[in-house]
Amino acid sequence: MSNPATDYSLQDPPKIPFEPLIERNSSISEPTWVRWSLIFVAILFLALFLLLPLISVFTEALRNGLGPYFAAIVEPDALSSIKLTLIAAAIAVPLNLALGVSAAWCITKFEFRGKSLLISLIDLPFSVSPVVAGLIYVLIFGRQGYLGPWVMDHDIKILFAVPGIVLATIFVTFPFIARELIPLMQEQGTDSEQAALSLGANGWQTFWHVTLPNIKWGLLYGVLLCNARAMGEFGAVSVVSGHIRGETNTMPLQIEILYNEYSFSAAFAVASLLAGLALVTLGVKSFLEWRYGDELAAGRKH
Amino acid sequence: MDIQIRDIYKGFGSFPALRGANLDIRSGELIALLGPSGSGKTTLLRTIAGLEFPDAGQILFGGVDTAPLPVSERRVGFVFQHYALFKHMTVLDNITFGLRVRKSKNRPDKDAIRKRALELLDLVQLSGLEKRYPAQLSGGQRQRVALARALAIEPSVLLLDEPFGALDAKVRKDLRRWLRELHDKTGVTTIFVTHDQEEALELADRVVVMNRGSIEQVGSTSDVYERPATPFVFDFLGSVNVFPGTVKDRKLSIDGANVTLDTDNDHAAGAVDIYVRPHDLRVVEEGSSGFDVTIKTVQRTGAIVRLITQLKHNKEIVEVELAHLDPQAINRKVGESIRLQPAIYGLFPRASHDSVRTLPDVDPLAVPEHRERGRLG
Numbered sequence: 001m002s003n004p005a006t007d008y009s010l011q012d013p014p015k016i017p018f019e020p021l022i023e024r025n026s027s028i029s030e031p032t033w034v035r036w037s038l039i040f041v042a043i044l045f046l047a048l049f050l051l052l053p054l055i056s057v058f059t060e061a062l063r064n065g066l067g068p069y070f071a072a073i074v075e076p077d078a079l080s081s082i083k084l085t086l087i088a089a090a091i092a093v094p095l096n097l098a099l100g101v102s103a104a105w106c107i108t109k110f111e112f113r114g115k116s117l118l119i120s121l122i123d124l125p126f127s128v129s130p131v132v133a134g135l136i137y138v139l140i141f142g143r144q145g146y147l148g149p150w151v152m153d154h155d156i157k158i159l160f161a162v163p164g165i166v167l168a169t170i171f172v173t174f175p176f177i178a179r180e181l182i183p184l185m186q187e188q189g190t191d192s193e194q195a196a197l198s199l200g201a202n203g204w205q206t207f208w209h210v211t212l213p214n215i216k217w218g219l220l221y222g223v224l225l226c227n228a229r230a231m232g233e234f235g236a237v238s239v240v241s242g243h244i245r246g247e248t249n250t251m252p253l254q255i256e257i258l259y260n261e262y263s264f265s266a267a268f269a270v271a272s273l274l275a276g277l278a279l280v281t282l283g284v285k286s287f288l289e290w291r292y293g294d295e296l297a298a299g300r301k302h
Numbered sequence: 303m304d305i306q307i308r309d310i311y312k313g314f315g316s317f318p319a320l321r322g323a324n325l326d327i328r329s330g331e332l333i334a335l336l337g338p339s340g341s342g343k344t345t346l347l348r349t350i351a352g353l354e355f356p357d358a359g360q361i362l363f364g365g366v367d368t369a370p371l372p373v374s375e376r377r378v379g380f381v382f383q384h385y386a387l388f389k390h391m392t393v394l395d396n397i398t399f400g401l402r403v404r405k406s407k408n409r410p411d412k413d414a415i416r417k418r419a420l421e422l423l424d425l426v427q428l429s430g431l432e433k434r435y436p437a438q439l440s441g442g443q444r445q446r447v448a449l450a451r452a453l454a455i456e457p458s459v460l461l462l463d464e465p466f467g468a469l470d471a472k473v474r475k476d477l478r479r480w481l482r483e484l485h486d487k488t489g490v491t492t493i494f495v496t497h498d499q500e501e502a503l504e505l506a507d508r509v510v511v512m513n514r515g516s517i518e519q520v521g522s523t524s525d526v527y528e529r530p531a532t533p534f535v536f537d538f539l540g541s542v543n544v545f546p547g548t549v550k551d552r553k554l555s556i557d558g559a560n561v562t563l564d565t566d567n568d569h570a571a572g573a574v575d576i577y578v579r580p581h582d583l584r585v586v587e588e589g590s591s592g593f594d595v596t597i598k599t600v601q602r603t604g605a606i607v608r609l610i611t612q613l614k615h616n617k618e619i620v621e622v623e624l625a626h627l628d629p630q631a632i633n634r635k636v637g638e639s640i641r642l643q644p645a646i647y648g649l650f651p652r653a654s655h656d657s658v659r660t661l662p663d664v665d666p667l668a669v670p671e672h673r674e675r676g677r678l679g
Binding site: 007008009010011012013191192194195196197198199200201202205209210213214 | 351352353372373374375376377378379380382384386387388389390399400403404427428438439440441442443445446448451452454455469472473474475476477480
């Protein structure tokens with residue numbers, strides 16, 4: 001067969017300039033005054049409802065100067081609450097990482113009976129009030145609970161102790177990672193995995209070399225959100241903690257106690273720390289989005 | 303490696319995707335599975351690969367039953383319609399993947415793997431692109447990489463699922479020609495799925511025409527085109543005109559028209575459907591045996607002049623295709639009367655007439671839900 005002048009299947013893709021496209025089309029944009037008033041309303045709302053409270057937390061915390069601020073933070077009860085919060089997050093986040101990835105993998109890569117039930121179950125912690133979530137553990141491990149007597153016989157402390165707080169945190173933050181991954185993995189489909197299998201890879205190699213690299217940014221995003229919530233959780237933890245000072249108070253609970261005792265500046269000092277953690281989390285997230293935005297977008301576009 | 307497919311049944315829920323498929327594939331053959339959506343061609347291919355498991359039946363690779371072998375142990379090179387390249391790996395890493403994941407005792411050393419990958423890149427004519435990522439390649443280049451990746455594991459059989467489906471016409475044509483050359487060079491038994499009859503006829507040694515989970519006909523490209531075994535095959539491979547007729551004493555007559563043709567076809571007497579392709583109709587002189595039509599439209603597409611005509615006796619539409627240099631095609635005008643005679647035709651008993659029906663491809667695993675992704679937080 002004679003060779004044609006050009007083989008189109010060998011040609012490189014067309015070079016598309018990498019510049020943001022700004023649409024100047026009167027039929028899809030609003031008049032100037034509408035645009036600016038909408039922007040103004042949005043900024044006003046953000047300032048009033050997000051920025052102002054955040055600033056006030058820090059100003060209240062520093063009202064009496066830096067000395068009392070640091071004194072409030074290094075106070076033993078406050079320090080223990082910081083430690084407990086970090087412990088709870090350090091256990092809950094890795095556990096939810098493993099559970100969330102397995103759940104998302106299971107849901108998106110396999111077909112089985114009861115799949116929609118599993119999806120609803122994953123959403124359950126989002127849909128029930130955290131207080132109810134806490135009460136569930138009281139019902140199970142409390143004195144009158146199903147496992148309460150057994151737990152007491154074996155001298156294991158769950159309620160009003162660190163294990164209860166960790167359990168409540170895991171429950172509340174469970175959906176974050178799975179929910180972040182499921183749409184992403186559904187969109188990516190199973191072709192890459194099937195290709196890897198047909199090339200001789202086993203299940204673990206397929207997950208490690210093909211699935212994980214494809215979801216790593218979504219996963220990181222989910223971990224950050226999960227971590228933010230794990231540190232900030234109040235309702236469920238409040239029910240199971242028992243508010244024992246210096247022992248079972250996490251940062252949000254410590255803040256509430258201080259606030260109720262009218263030691264405002266101490267309350268706001270701890271609060272500013274918690275807000276600071278949240279800001280760092282958001283900062284890391286934004287940095288990742290900025291740094292790897294193209295990759296994230298490509299992953300989502302498929 | 304030769305492949306035998308024995309009575310394969312496969313259902314998805316209540317939808318029977320394959321209903322007893324039987325097929326023998328010789329070593330080194332290039333075979334096309336051709337059929338409309340929902341005919342079971344992709345399911346058959348995926349079953350051979352081990353990506354689906356049959357409800358009943360056997361698939362033998364070189365006489366050995368593959369039932370206990372998962373896809374990872376079958377050594378099949380599978381090429382997906384949308385390439386399924388690993389987008390976080392370079393072209394080189396994509397091609398070497400199948401060798402790198404082997405157990406250390408079967409794995410060639412690093413240099414050997416690299417050497418093999420570069421040879422394959424050369425084979426698919428993409429030398430110099432080994433450091434690129436899939437996103438930096440055109441569709442045609444990606445499909446070539448996907449092929450190189452599949453060939454890297456020295457597959458016993460190469461399976462291609464609509465390999466050119468996502469590409470535009472020019473690229474598709476060039477890739478098709480190249481794939482044929484590649485097959486002649488490597489000699490790997492190859493099965494590809496397509497719904498494009500032109501692609502199947504141009505590329506394959508033999509064509510397997512499938513419809514609603516069954517194999518309608520297996521034959522060389524000229525066999526299936528010139529001697530379609532069923533009305534479906536006739537209809538699916540190109541367009542067709544159907545005339546009701548009668549066979550009596552080895553004579554065929556078209557109902558309502560003054561046509562009598564000798565037929566050496568030892569077809570049973572009785573009512574039949576006569577299948578004639580548009581280019582198998584001849585324009586004949588007044589007085590010859592044939593039926594009269596009026597020209598409704600004249601259309602010139604490339605080298606073909608297509609006449610849409612209407613039968614005088616029952617107002618049915620008949621499509622005729624003539625070569626543009628055919629004296630009969632020159633200066634045909636709308637409204638003119640001509641007489642047509644079927645030169646080549648197929649006969650099928652009236653009862654077996656079955657219109658082409660298409661069903662959607664059912665493959666729950668392969669269909670991702672395209673739902674809008676809501677962001678948390």
